Amino acid sequence: MAERREVNSSSPGRFVEGMGVSATSGGDGVAPGPLHYTQTGGLAKVAFFPPSWYPIIWEEMIYWRSKFWLYLATYMLSPLIFLLSFGFGAGQRLQMLMPGGMSYLDFLVPGVVALALFNSGVTSVMVRMFYKRLHFKSFDAYRLAPVGELSLCLGYALTGAIRGLLAGLIVLVLVFLLMPTLSLNCAFFLAMLLASLCFGALGVLIGLWLRSFDDQSLVNEFILVPMTFLSGTLIPVERLPVFLQHLVWLSPLTPATQLLRSTLTTAWADTGQAVLVGGWALALFLLGYWRLKKM
Amino acid sequence: MEESSKNAGAGTCSQKQPAVMMELKNVYKNYGRITAVAGVSFQVMQGEIFGLLGPNGAGKTTTIRMLNTLTRPTTGELYVAGYQVAGNQVEVKRRIGVVPQQNNLEKELTGRENLILHALLHKVPRSEREKTIKELLDYVGLSSRADERVQNYSGGMARRLLIARALVHHPPVLFLDEPTIGLDPQTRRKIWDLIQLMNRDGMTVLLTTHYIEEADSLCHRVGIIDHGRLIALGTPAELKESLGKYCVEFLNKQGTERCFFHSRSEARDYAQEKDCDTVVRRTNLEDVFVELTGREARELAAK
Ligand SMILES: Nc1ncnc2c1ncn2[C@@H]1O[C@H](COP(=O)(O)OP(=O)(O)O)[C@@H](O)[C@H]1O
Ligand SMILES: [Mg+2]
Numbered sequence: 001m002a003e004r005r006e007v008n009s010s011s012p013g014r015f016v017e018g019m020g021v022s023a024t025s026g027g028d029g030v031a032p033g034p035l036h037y038t039q040t041g042g043l044a045k046v047a048f049f050p051p052s053w054y055p056i057i058w059e060e061m062i063y064w065r066s067k068f069w070l071y072l073a074t075y076m077l078s079p080l081i082f083l084l085s086f087g088f089g090a091g092q093r094l095q096m097l098m099p100g101g102m103s104y105l106d107f108l109v110p111g112v113v114a115l116a117l118f119n120s121g122v123t124s125v126m127v128r129m130f131y132k133r134l135h136f137k138s139f140d141a142y143r144l145a146p147v148g149e150l151s152l153c154l155g156y157a158l159t160g161a162i163r164g165l166l167a168g169l170i171v172l173v174l175v176f177l178l179m180p181t182l183s184l185n186c187a188f189f190l191a192m193l194l195a196s197l198c199f200g201a202l203g204v205l206i207g208l209w210l211r212s213f214d215d216q217s218l219v220n221e222f223i224l225v226p227m228t229f230l231s232g233t234l235i236p237v238e239r240l241p242v243f244l245q246h247l248v249w250l251s252p253l254t255p256a257t258q259l260l261r262s263t264l265t266t267a268w269a270d271t272g273q274a275v276l277v278g279g280w281a282l283a284l285f286l287l288g289y290w291r292l293k294k295m
Numbered sequence: 296m297e298e299s300s301k302n303a304g305a306g307t308c309s310q311k312q313p314a315v316m317m318e319l320k321n322v323y324k325n326y327g328r329i330t331a332v333a334g335v336s337f338q339v340m341q342g343e344i345f346g347l348l349g350p351n352g353a354g355k356t357t358t359i360r361m362l363n364t365l366t367r368p369t370t371g372e373l374y375v376a377g378y379q380v381a382g383n384q385v386e387v388k389r390r391i392g393v394v395p396q397q398n399n400l401e402k403e404l405t406g407r408e409n410l411i412l413h414a415l416l417h418k419v420p421r422s423e424r425e426k427t428i429k430e431l432l433d434y435v436g437l438s439s440r441a442d443e444r445v446q447n448y449s450g451g452m453a454r455r456l457l458i459a460r461a462l463v464h465h466p467p468v469l470f471l472d473e474p475t476i477g478l479d480p481q482t483r484r485k486i487w488d489l490i491q492l493m494n495r496d497g498m499t500v501l502l503t504t505h506y507i508e509e510a511d512s513l514c515h516r517v518g519i520i521d522h523g524r525l526i527a528l529g530t531p532a533e534l535k536e537s538l539g540k541y542c543v544e545f546l547n548k549q550g551t552e553r554c555f556f557h558s559r560s561e562a563r564d565y566a567q568e569k570d571c572d573t574v575v576r577r578t579n580l581e582d583v584f585v586e587l588t589g590r591e592a593r594e595l596a597a598k
Binding site for chain 1 (some may be wrong): 363364365385387388389391395397398399400401402403405411412413415416418460477541558
């Protein structure tokens, strides 16, 4: 028993050599505090490529590899229902809702794209972070990595954005099948990109905030579902009750939908709306970052 | 502990004295009204296997989480690998491996993918990544199951993968929180062997456990922690000697009673005077633990 207890007396340098590390050890001026400390090196190289958020995307892609068809089917379903029921079913009747004689179908398509970006973007990150943090506890493993909070937030926001974009593209394909005359443009795709980043950031923020399953249903019922229906996606904001018309501007989905709609019809971005969506994206991202930093 | 801190304070660049790899200075952690850690101070030297021994809820996990940057202390200072933890989180994280109490692997990924993810997060250079992972899978005996999803792993396999994962970036400091909890005896032995192997390679290890024999046989030094306070610190031999190397155990109306003696003859004499059945044996770490935690409970009750 006693022999085993001898403290391993490897010289401080030995480990360092074995690990191929450049930083060193042993009291030569690197002692914080009064004591004799060893500052042992980690990995010496700090690579700029791949960036620190890359592993999170890498992991996401593993899920895509095994579940791509499932995602495809899931993301197809609700837009299809919206397009068929609102667009082709009630479309003729809903025409009278339209301010300024726009066709309801032209109104609906960017709305459904916005919804796809929003729902899949926000929900995918939110649920993933929720489970990682509270169920599998694997989020600790990310917090233990020498990766800054900014990169972690960015990585997760990007996974949400990518999911949103996948869902948005699926909607576009569906729309093309149903109405082949639709014409797309560059500004519209840029708007999709901006909106998806904004929703990814929202997903991160909610994902970091949730404390329990109850929280998750509260968020669904009180934030996500109202936003889905009230943000000018399926019904013009002008047709909402007056008090709601102002309230819906608290939702980032409102300017995002309008931005998508204006770019799709005019091939040009309304700067005010673009700034609003960008501002939301930045604000949500910084809030998420702050939340993670405080954890 | 007294002695080592004196040495360290006086010491300059001498190679003989082992360096301090971890230090806590009067660390407190409160969760609302609960005090999880109440003024703990100790040091862990380079190349040591240091064990934190204590019952459930003693504050072991909280202590480890403060050292590994996951939890911020309410007050007090912590140093790991030469860095103050507060303000140097990233530097600390580069130099530590952490095996958590609860399996936090990605269940949907395979064992190998979990290790790759960790290597990516720690920026292990591409050229070394594959080789390191292959070696580690061999090291923990998981090569044949590496491409299965972690979901299908048994508790022991998951624990071994957690250890492999903690080593992917070659950290000089390793934290293990209850590394053998809930494992069968064979797997537990295997994990002990792994820990000793890693330590022989120069790694400083801090582990927590509530298994006394684990602390006794594995750790160079043990800190006994209860109700958030460090109530004893030393090598297992020192701790036993502090009570007395020999123990006389007998049953009376109050239950089992133990008396401790510094020499065998004293113990034997005492046993012979008793008119009931007695057992004379060597003191073990469990005696120390029970004595100290009992004494502390009495002191707390007296306050
Ligand atoms: N996140 C937390 N919130 C509130 N109380 C906590 C939290 N973590 C630990 N505690 C409390 O702190 C005490 C110490 O817990 P812990 O460090 O997990 O003990 P151990 O690991 O020794 O079993 C316990 O009373 C526990 O309930
Ligand atoms: Mg614990």
